[in-house]
Amino acid sequence: MRLFFEPKTVAEFGASTNSFRPGNHLAKNLKGSFGDNFYPINPKESEILDLKCYPNLLEIPVPIDVAIIFIPAASVPEALEQCAKKGVKRVVIESAGFAEVGERGRELTRQCLEIAKKNGIRIWGPNCMGPINVTQSKMMSFMIPGTWEGRFTKGGVSMVVQSGMLSAGFLLHVLSRTPFGLSKICSVGNKMDVDEVDLLEYFIQDPDTEVISMYLESLPRGRRFCELAKSTRKPIVVLKSGRTEYGSKAASSHTASMAQDDRVLDAAFRQAGIIRAKGMHELLDVSRCLGVQRMKPVKKARIAVVTFSGGAGVVTADDIKDYGMELAKFSPETMKKIKTVFPEWMDPENPVDLYPAIEKLGPIPPVNTSLEAAMADPGVDAVYAHLFASVTNEHLFDLDFIGALIKKYNKPLVLWMLGDATVETRLTAELESKGIPTATEIAKGVRLLAALTMKR
Amino acid sequence: MRLFFEPKTVAEFGASTNSFRPGNHLAKNLKGSFGDNFYPINPKESEILDLKCYPNLLEIPVPIDVAIIFIPAASVPEALEQCAKKGVKRVVIESAGFAEVGERGRELTRQCLEIAKKNGIRIWGPNCMGPINVTQSKMMSFMIPGTWEGRFTKGGVSMVVQSGMLSAGFLLHVLSRTPFGLSKICSVGNKMDVDEVDLLEYFIQDPDTEVISMYLESLPRGRRFCELAKSTRKPIVVLKSGRTEYGSKAASSHTASMAQDDRVLDAAFRQAGIIRAKGMHELLDVSRCLGVQRMKPVKKARIAVVTFSGGAGVVTADDIKDYGMELAKFSPETMKKIKTVFPEWMDPENPVDLYPAIEKLGPIPPVNTSLEAAMADPGVDAVYAHLFASVTNEHLFDLDFIGALIKKYNKPLVLWMLGDATVETRLTAELESKGIPTATEIAKGVRLLAALTMKR
Numbered sequence: 001m002r003l004f005f006e007p008k009t010v011a012e013f014g015a016s017t018n019s020f021r022p023g024n025h026l027a028k029n030l031k032g033s034f035g036d037n038f039y040p041i042n043p044k045e046s047e048i049l050d051l052k053c054y055p056n057l058l059e060i061p062v063p064i065d066v067a068i069i070f071i072p073a074a075s076v077p078e079a080l081e082q083c084a085k086k087g088v089k090r091v092v093i094e095s096a097g098f099a100e101v102g103e104r105g106r107e108l109t110r111q112c113l114e115i116a117k118k119n120g121i122r123i124w125g126p127n128c129m130g131p132i133n134v135t136q137s138k139m140m141s142f143m144i145p146g147t148w149e150g151r152f153t154k155g156g157v158s159m160v161v162q163s164g165m166l167s168a169g170f171l172l173h174v175l176s177r178t179p180f181g182l183s184k185i186c187s188v189g190n191k192m193d194v195d196e197v198d199l200l201e202y203f204i205q206d207p208d209t210e211v212i213s214m215y216l217e218s219l220p221r222g223r224r225f226c227e228l229a230k231s232t233r234k235p236i237v238v239l240k241s242g243r244t245e246y247g248s249k250a251a252s253s254h255t256a257s258m259a260q261d262d263r264v265l266d267a268a269f270r271q272a273g274i275i276r277a278k279g280m281h282e283l284l285d286v287s288r289c290l291g292v293q294r295m296k297p298v299k300k301a302r303i304a305v306v307t308f309s310g311g312a313g314v315v316t317a318d319d320i321k322d323y324g325m326e327l328a329k330f331s332p333e334t335m336k337k338i339k340t341v342f343p344e345w346m347d348p349e350n351p352v353d354l355y356p357a358i359e360k361l362g363p364i365p366p367v368n369t370s371l372e373a374a375m376a377d378p379g380v381d382a383v384y385a386h387l388f389a390s391v392t393n394e395h396l397f398d399l400d401f402i403g404a405l406i407k408k409y410n411k412p413l414v415l416w417m418l419g420d421a422t423v424e425t426r427l428t429a430e431l432e433s434k435g436i437p438t439a440t441e442i443a444k445g446v447r448l449l450a451a452l453t454m455k456r
Numbered sequence: 457m458r459l460f461f462e463p464k465t466v467a468e469f470g471a472s473t474n475s476f477r478p479g480n481h482l483a484k485n486l487k488g489s490f491g492d493n494f495y496p497i498n499p500k501e502s503e504i505l506d507l508k509c510y511p512n513l514l515e516i517p518v519p520i521d522v523a524i525i526f527i528p529a530a531s532v533p534e535a536l537e538q539c540a541k542k543g544v545k546r547v548v549i550e551s552a553g554f555a556e557v558g559e560r561g562r563e564l565t566r567q568c569l570e571i572a573k574k575n576g577i578r579i580w581g582p583n584c585m586g587p588i589n590v591t592q593s594k595m596m597s598f599m600i601p602g603t604w605e606g607r608f609t610k611g612g613v614s615m616v617v618q619s620g621m622l623s624a625g626f627l628l629h630v631l632s633r634t635p636f637g638l639s640k641i642c643s644v645g646n647k648m649d650v651d652e653v654d655l656l657e658y659f660i661q662d663p664d665t666e667v668i669s670m671y672l673e674s675l676p677r678g679r680r681f682c683e684l685a686k687s688t689r690k691p692i693v694v695l696k697s698g699r700t701e702y703g704s705k706a707a708s709s710h711t712a713s714m715a716q717d718d719r720v721l722d723a724a725f726r727q728a729g730i731i732r733a734k735g736m737h738e739l740l741d742v743s744r745c746l747g748v749q750r751m752k753p754v755k756k757a758r759i760a761v762v763t764f765s766g767g768a769g770v771v772t773a774d775d776i777k778d779y780g781m782e783l784a785k786f787s788p789e790t791m792k793k794i795k796t797v798f799p800e801w802m803d804p805e806n807p808v809d810l811y812p813a814i815e816k817l818g819p820i821p822p823v824n825t826s827l828e829a830a831m832a833d834p835g836v837d838a839v840y841a842h843l844f845a846s847v848t849n850e851h852l853f854d855l856d857f858i859g860a861l862i863k864k865y866n867k868p869l870v871l872w873m874l875g876d877a878t879v880e881t882r883l884t885a886e887l888e889s890k891g892i893p894t895a896t897e898i899a900k901g902v903r904l905l906a907a908l909t910m911k912r
Contacts, residue, residue: 022815096812100766101801147846147876163767169844169874176877217770241767246783247774250807254766280771281897310710311619311697314673315736318703327702345557351706356552359478388625390603418625420603421632441737 001202003090004124004194005133005184007065008037010140011057011088013079014070014095015040015048023070026094026142030068032149033138039064057082066090068130068140073097076126077111084119091116093126094142098190100127100254109192116193128189129168134182135208141187147172155181156210157291158203160196162188162217163254170280177425178432180288183208197221197228204232212236213287215280217251222265226272235290237275237451239283240265275451282447289437289448293412298381301453302328303446304374305351306367307386308358312418312442313351316384319446325453327351328380330373337373341366350374363388368401375409382412382449386442389419389427399427403434412452414438416445457658459546460580460650461589461640463521464493466596467513467544469535470526470551471496471504479526480504482550482598486524488605489594495520513538522546524586524596529553532582533567540575547572549582550598554646565648572649584645585624590638591664597643603628611637612666613747614659616652618644618673619710626736633881634888636744639664653677653684660688668692669743671736673707678721682728691746693731693907695739696721731907738903745893745904749868754837757909758784759902760830761807762823763842764814768874768898769807772840775902781909783807784836786829793829797822806830819844824857831865838868838905842898845875845883855883859890868908870894872901 010030016023030038031049039062040048043055054060057067057079067088069079073095083091093112098105116123124130129141134152152175159182161167167187174180183206186199196216203209212234219225219240229236242251243262269276277283303325307313320327327350330338338348341357348357352374357366367387374383387397406413415431416439417424428438439445466486472479486494487505495518496504499511510516513523513535523544525535529551539547549568554561572579580586585597590608608631615638617623623643630636639662642655652672659665668690675681675696685692698707699718725732733739759781763769773783783806786794794804797813804813808830813822823843830839843853862869871887872895873880884894895901 097801102803104801144846161767163765163770166765166767166771166874169765169768172846172875173877173880176875215767217767239771241770241774243774244777246777247770250766250770250773250783250805253805254770254809279775279897279899309619309622309625310706311617311622311671311673312625314619314697314703314706314710315622315695317706318697318699319735321700321702327706345553345560347558349706349709353710390600390628418622419628419632421629424629441735443735 001194001198003065004092004122004131005138006136007090007138009039009062009064010034010037011039011041011060011064011067012070013041013057013067015042015045015053017045017048022142025144026068026070028145029139029141029143032145033140057086057088060086064088066092066140068092068094070094070142073105073108073126076108077115080112080115080121083121084115089120090122090124092124092130092140093192094128094130096127098126098192100190113192123193125189126192129187132185134185143168143171148175151175153179153181155183155291156208157182157213157287158184158186158206158209158211159287160186160188160199160214160216162191162215166215166280170284174284178288178429180284181291195221197224200225200228200236204228204234210234211287211290213283215239215241215283217242217254219265222268226268226274229272229274235275235295235451236273237277237283237287237290238269239277239280273454275454282444285439285444286448286451289414290451292432292435293406293437293452294410295452295454296381296412297455298453299455301325301381301449302379303382303384303449304328304330304377304380305384305386306354306370306374307351308354308388309386310353310355312386312416313353315442316351316446319443323446323450325450328377331377331379334373334377338370341369364398368398371402371405371413375405375411375413380411382414382453384445384449385413385415387415387417389417389423399430399434399436403436406435412449414445414448414452416442457650457654459521460548460587461594462592463546463594465495465518465520466490466493467495467497467516467520467523468526469497469513469523471498471501471509473501473504478598481600482524482526484601485595485597485599488601489596513542513544516542520544522548522596524548524550526550526598529561529564529582532564533571536568536571536577539577540571545576546578546580548580548586548596549648550584550586552583554582554648569648579649581645582648585643588641590641599624599627604631607631609635609637611639611747612664613638613669613743614640614642614662614665614667615743616642616644616655616670616672618647618671622671622736626740630740634744634885636740637747651677653680656681656684656692660684660690666690667743667746669739671695671697671739673698673710675721678724682724682730685728685730691731691751691907692729693733693739693743693746694725695733695736729910731910738900741895741900742904742907745870746907748888748891749862749893749908750866751908751910752837752868753911754909755911757781757837757905758835759838759840759905760784760786760833760836761840761842762810762826762830763807764810764844765842766809766811768842768872769809771898772902773807775899779902779906781906784833787833787835790829790833794826797825820854824854827858827861827869831861831867831869836867838870838909840901840905841869841871843871843873845873845879855887855890855892859892862891868905870901870904870908872898
């Protein structure tokens with residue numbers, strides 16, 4: 001697998017000079033990533049992006065580590081034959097029109113696999129956007145350069161997405177919203193050959209990958225996948241769609257995926273310690289959070305909630321129960337510390353409703369005192385902090401103090417913020433950069449806490 | 457109830473000259489809403505905001521429709537006695553420190569209720585932010601003026617929220633994000649007297665209210681509430697927290713709410729046609745959506761999905777099944793229309809994966825043709841459209857065309873957008889202003905479709 005992510009030389013079948021064509025975007029990305037070690041192929045052109053353009057693969061004067069094929073499906077077997085002749089061992093097929101479009105496509109698939117098998121070639125795709133190695137700035141996908149350039153944040157999360165446009169859309173979304181530390185991004189499409197099991201195996205030993213995150217429409221080698229998952233302590237988060245009869249029918253049209261008993265899968269995931277996400281946003285939120293915070297796996301997590309709103313505390317308490325966690329019982333010492341910031345008439349409980357304390361002292365002393373008391377309590381496994389993001393009080397939180405608490409007590413802390421959208425967005429970026437995961441909805445933060453404290 | 461929302465004269469116990477105090481924010485809001493018909497009360501001041509300040513209620517020379525009490529809890533009964541003497545019949549208590557803080561608070565509650573009962577006074581609160589009449593621009597809450605001024609959009613949704621800060625936080629969030637057409641906003645706190653049943657009764661007959669939206673921590677008069685709900689065709693959306701043992705314990709500390717069997721409530725809601733929300737964001741999203749789109753109640757809704765991404769189609773199909781709806785079966789005529797924009801090798805199905813068509817023709821013709829075909833199909837009850845919000849293609853959608861489709865076919869259409877966050881935010885505002893509800897996550901859009909097509 002490593003060669004797919006770290007090639008020295010790359011060729012593209014289907015490189016285009018037309019800047020509206022995806023074949024041109026791909027060429028631009030490859031030139032940006034590999035410079036002179038990128039070799040465009042197009043029999044109709046002599047030059048592309050100031051690089052010599054080759055009529056076919058065999059004319060290229062150097063060995064090629066990875067060939068990317070982006071031409072109509074019917075011509076792909078011929079390109080693969082060239083790869084076989086030239087001794088190229090890694091091929092990414094980004095073209096669509098294979099098993100997802102019926103008998104003709106299935107016949108093409110059979111031809112490709114036969115060529116690959118005979119010649120020891122591994123095939124990535126087809127019907128995909130290919131691999132992206134963020135750690136080493138190698139972009140082997142046809143995403144439009146202006147949409148991603150200069151926007152990736154390097155980090156520990158490696159993602160596998162079995163859908164081109166969905167992965168592109170979510171990437172754009174992620175890149176434009178908050179810093180998300182990424183290592184590898186893999187759009188695998190129909191998985192004619194390379195699949196999530198190959199990638200999971202690679203990511204488990206890849207030193208740059210700390211969290212493994214996958215969107216899958218099928219998981220045919222489910223048993224092997226779960227065995228591998230059990231063998232590692234790296235967290236694995238999976239969104240498996242095609243759960244229902246509707247979804248699995250749609251998956252079969254989309255990436256030719258086969259149906260599977262979802263309840264069996266669900267139980268196997270639980271046993272293997274795989275975190276199952278319910279939707280794309282949850283997959284991304286949980287993966288990003290695990291990339292910035294240390295996990296604290298416990299049997300049944302005891303959560304402390306410190307909030308500006310009693311109502312938010314009530315909603316949170318329900319959600320904590322739903323996720324099979326507990327509201328922590330504070331020690332007498334913790335109670336005593338928190339009580340110092342409250343008016344005399346109020347005895348705080350967990351969830352700690354800070355409003356009366358904030359009315360008395362302003363936000364900083366109550367928030368800091370309560371959060372530190374909760375983090376210090378040995379009966380608390382993780383802390384959920386709620387902050388109010390008003391246009392008038394955005395400087396009234398001590399974000400550095402909160403960031404330092406996490407390091408000092410080495411315990412998960414998740415933050416939920418509510419208020420003015422502009423302030424929320426700005427503070428979220430600041431918080432995430434300090435390693436404080438921030439949720440946009442109460443239940444989403446509880447979901448993060450559940451992932452951070454999940455027994456493995 | 458109407459007098460609470462449409463008073464001519466208003467007095468405030470606890471008006472403050474200190475612009476950092478909530479008693480000052482409230483005074484500013486009342487002066488802005490009622491001008492000279494606002495009468496501040498504070499024995500220590502002679503003037504507040506250029507208005508004469510009265511030492512007590514009885515000195516005020518005119519009749520007062522609504523008195524707002526915002527002084528420490530222990531002094532509230534005395535203020536109520538003044539209301540009784542002056543003949544004020546509507547009182548809003550925004551102070552905290554009542555039944556939510558134990559025996560002393562419960563005793564205060566008893567005293568207040570006794571005075572009210574003896575004198576025919578209706579009490580709103582305590583421990584709340586009071587009523588806001590958006591339709592008539594009457595702000596009777598202590599929200600900081602700078603956070604809300606000029607930001608409300610008038611519309612048909614009336615909200616009840618049993619939590620001050622939560623309602624304030626969500627209001628700020630809503631006001632800063634997308635236009636949300638509101639009529640009345642009611643923070644009711646402990647509900648010593650006026651409760652959700654009184655308000656439901658009022659909103660059912662209020663001509664300005666089209667959608668009723670409530671966050672409740674308790675529902676003691678549940679039977680009457682459900683009876684009223686059955687009597688109206690106005691949609692009612694409720695988030696009831698305190699669902700679990702944790703939540704109901706927290707609710708009891710927060711607003712002195714009593715526990716209730718949640719399964720019984722859930723069944724009663726379903727029978728009464730009440731739409732139950734799972735969280736605050738869902739409550740707001742569904743309410744806003746019902747405020748802009750006509751509902752189409754059917755037994756089992758048949759949904760058409762038109763998407764830029766096959767993967768998104770798969771995830772959507774699963775969610776449609778989860779919400780008890782169906783994927784529509786297109787008529788042969790619809791199939792024929794959609795087929796015109798696709799490459800020859802592809803036979804579109806529902807979900808319609810537009811990607812191959814977009815590659816061939818660009819986004820507008822495939823999106824417009826498929827959406828119109830789906831909207832026109834009598835076998836389709838509602839349509840879910842997915843758009844890709846890239847920085848490079850933001851002008852490549854014909855939003856006016858989509859808005860016109862909804863009017864032409866009088867059928868719900870919900871949109872999900874994915875891509876660059878800035879483009880998403882801008883397009884969402886534009887779409888919502890054209891009456892097209894827009895979801896930020898796939899499942900959230902499906903939830904809106906389920907609400908729009910729910911049998912009543």
